[in-house]
Amino acid sequence: MKPVVIYYSLSGNTKKIAEEIHKRIGGDIAEIKTVKPYEGTYNAIVDQGHKEVNSGYSPAIKPLGVDLKNYDTVILGTPVWWYTFAPAVKTFFEENDLSGKTVYPFATNGGWLGHTFEDIKKMCRSSDVKSGLNLHFSASNLRTKEKEIKNWISNIGG
Numbered sequence: 001m002k003p004v005v006i007y008y009s010l011s012g013n014t015k016k017i018a019e020e021i022h023k024r025i026g027g028d029i030a031e032i033k034t035v036k037p038y039e040g041t042y043n044a045i046v047d048q049g050h051k052e053v054n055s056g057y058s059p060a061i062k063p064l065g066v067d068l069k070n071y072d073t074v075i076l077g078t079p080v081w082w083y084t085f086a087p088a089v090k091t092f093f094e095e096n097d098l099s100g101k102t103v104y105p106f107a108t109n110g111g112w113l114g115h116t117f118e119d120i121k122k123m124c125r126s127s128d129v130k131s132g133l134n135l136h137f138s139a140s141n142l143r144t145k146e147k148e149i150k151n152w153i154s155n156i157g158g
Contacts, residue, residue, distance in 0.1 A: 001070070001071060001072045001073070002026060002027035002028065002071065003025055003026070003027035003028075003071060003072075003073035003074070003075060003156065004027055004028045004029065004030065004066055004068070004070075004071040004073070004074055004075070005018050005021050005022045005025075005027065005028070005029040005030070005075040005077070006029075006030050006031075006032060006064065006066075006074060006075070006076050006077070006092070007029075007030075007031060007032065007076070007077030007078070008031070008032040008033075008077070008078050008079070008086050008088045008089050008092070009031065009077070009079065009108075010038060010045070010079055010086070011079070011140070012140065013079065013108045013135075013137050013140060013142075014077045014078060014079050014106075014108045015031065016142075017077060017106060017108060017135055017142075017149075018031075018075075018077045020149070021075055021077075021106070021153055021156075024153050025075070025153060025156055027071075027073075028066055028071075030064040030065055030066045031064075032061055032064065032088050032089060032091075032092050033061060033062045033088075034059045034060065034061055034062070034088050035059070035060040035061065035062055036059065036060070049081045049082065049086070049087070050081075050082050052081075052087040053081055053082040053084060053087060054082070056090075057087050057090075058087060058090050058091040058094055059087050059088055059091055060091070061088055061091045061092060061095070064092075064096075068096055068097070068098070068101075071101065072100075072101055072102060073101065073102045073103075073104070073156065074098060074101050074102070074103050074104070074127075075103075075104045075105075075106070075156060076089070076103055076104070076105050076106070076120070077105075077106045077107070077108070078105070078106075078107055078108075078116070078120075079107070079108045079109065080107050080108065080109035080111075080112070080113055080114060080116050082114070083112065083113075083114020083115055083116065084114055084115060084116050084119045085107070085116055085119060085120060090123075093123040093124070098124050098126070098127045099126035099127060100126065100127065101124075101127050101128070102127070102128045102130065103120070103124050103127045103128065103129045103130065104130045104132075104133075104152075104155075104156050105117055105120045105129065105130075105132040105133075106132060106133040106134075106135060106152070107132060107133070107134055107135065108135045108136075108137055109134070109135070109136060109137065110136070110137050110138065110139070113134045116132070117129075117131075117132040117134075120132070130155070131152075131155075133148075133149065133152040135149070
């Protein structure tokens, strides 16, 4: 069964990595999109995101366009928002059952990964969650070594 890459991206960094993974492993790809896009300055969005993470907010998301029943392997990408996954990814977990699936998480961040991968494991208790890939960016410049990314991708089973 082919894998699916599912990701949420605000600035485009997570999207760039998701597309690279998809290009290398094949399968399908789907983007998590909020019904109401985040708008405003970067700092305003960061402030809003901080409030949403702290309050446990789950924004409405659009349908993915893929049926997760068709996949055993899910590669899941999220930016780090206040040391965890983005609120849109929280909604994805609440609306989708990943039980019995193998999940390969990756997270993009400009500072600290925090407890993102631990939080993903908590949301995927009935899944086989593999070691995550921590991708460090400085603005839109990837700082993680290409070799580290290739090694992580090569461990993905299809």
